[in-house]
Amino acid sequence: MTVDVVLPCLNEAEALPWVLARIPAGWRALVVDNGSTDGSAEIARALGATVVHESRRGFGAACHAGLMAAEAEFVCFCDCDASLDPGLLAGFVRTVADGGADLVLGRRRPRTLGAWPVHARAGNLALARMVRRRTGLNLRDLGPMRAARREALVGLALTDRRSGYPLQMVVRAGEAGWRVREVDVPYLPRSGKSKVTGTWRGTWQAVRDMRAVLDAAGPAAVVSTGGARTATSGGGR
Incomplete structure (x- = not known):
């Protein structure tokens, strides 16, 4: 079983040592540098990660560049800001490998009051309501931590290159009949300032990006009642 972990990165020099130290042994870390100016790429390379450069700015652009560079049977995604422990992805991959789900998502559970700003x-919450209304999937979060098989992910033909990328992945997985499972994961205060949710403007830009994905998907893209399309919430590790 081979695993690549895609880590979109924009000026995360401070967090990289912590994050890369928690990648499970034998897995490959793919740090996708999205135009960092703080030496993130050099630090990642010195710590043993494979560095992929993506000049087009955008969370989705970085994630997709990592997916295209991945070669392992399983691909995981995780933020590179030390807010999520990539070591927890071992459980995600086991669930997919054992046939318990086709896509496993991490539901963020804040451990401190400051870990998740009020505006974010x-x-x-607004996005979760839109997801339930437009897709039928009863997910509580659309966080960046997730795992699936690489070949299947490539087959989704994802096109969004902004903040809507994680949502588009879920919507298209649902349309394809994937079994989606959500598990709790601790959400820690990030290192440095968020490029997306650090401000109200960034947060609502992300919501607009994701709303566009839902509008494109239509009002009944996914049915969550029974069978392979049911999303369930499970306990964290």
């Missing part, structure tokens, strides 16, 4: 949480 409000944006997430």
